[in-house]
Amino acid sequence: MKMTKKKDKAQITPNMFCKFILLNFTLFTLHFTLYSAPAMPYGTYLVKGAFRGDYNTVMRDFGDAKVRAQRADGTVIAESTVRSADSEGVNFVLSIPVASASTAKSCKVGEPLDCVLKTKEGTLDVPNSLTVASPVKVGKVTFNCTEVKKYTNPKDGVAVEIPTAYVDEAQWYLDTFMGGGTYDPWADYDNDGVSNYGEFLAGTIPFDETDYLRVKEFGMKDGKLALKFEHVGGHVYAVSSANTLARPEWAKKRVRKNAAGAELDQVLADGEDGDVGETTIYITPVGGATSEFFKLEAK
Secondary structure, three states: OOOOOOOOOOOOOOOOOEEEEEOOOOOOOOOOEEOOOOOOOOOEEEEEEEEEOOOOOEOOOOOOEEEEEEOOOOOEEEEEEOOOOOOOOOOEEEEEEEOOOOOOOOEOOOOEEEEEEEEOOOEEEEEEEEEOOOOOEEEEEEEEEOOEEEEEOOOOOOEEEEEHHHHHHHHHHHHHHOOOOOOOOOOOOOOOOOOHHHHHHHOOOOOOOOOOOOEEEEEEEOOEEEEEEEEEOOOEEEEEEEOOOOOOOOEEEOEEOOOOOOOEOOEEOOOOOOOEEEEEEEEOOOOOOOOOEEEEEEO
């Protein structure tokens, strides 16, 4: 959330503060999804991970780095090379073998693991940061590669973390142009209908009523719903759907970056970090449904 749209890129350094977060089933977080693990006696719990900088942009380029999931005694259960972000904004995937009981090479459901980020400069430990879940789920995790502040949503009690640099910049704007007050992620300073936290996730400016995540065009094309929206480079977007707006049960909807492309859980916006552009994604509606409602979210 800089007052200009261009964001600074974050860098991995041996002295940075890293926090490993398992995201929950809440409005602007990453959701668990179904995963099939055929021909395996128990299965593999997949964990897709990403690195985020001060302005919630995915870190795209890396040197030699690995993420490990290990027990407290140092036994490594899974390891993944950190890579440049893919089309979903994922930097690494941990494949954790799951069995009915813990062994030297597998875990049981509910077992806690430590996570370690290993770079050429050294090792950064993030203890007790991952709990093994069922093989029929895919975990979503995020490394915040910066110092963070914690906030709790008063409506549902869900805790979130926002980089300190972002909060400090918002606080400076409040003090300089809006008469002060303490930064509140659940408020809506520009009255555009999006909370300050939602604007942080989307990369939009919380003090500009004309700047918020919105759908610009939509319509059917070759049997798919084509949805165009204004993006901020380096941010991740996803779609969920429900068959009613009366007590809706929102479910993740897979999308494509082009009509004939592979289906994705979410999409990483193209362009340089902070640059504004347009993205069109394609969604396959539910066959035979009398109605289907869609929700575009920043993650």
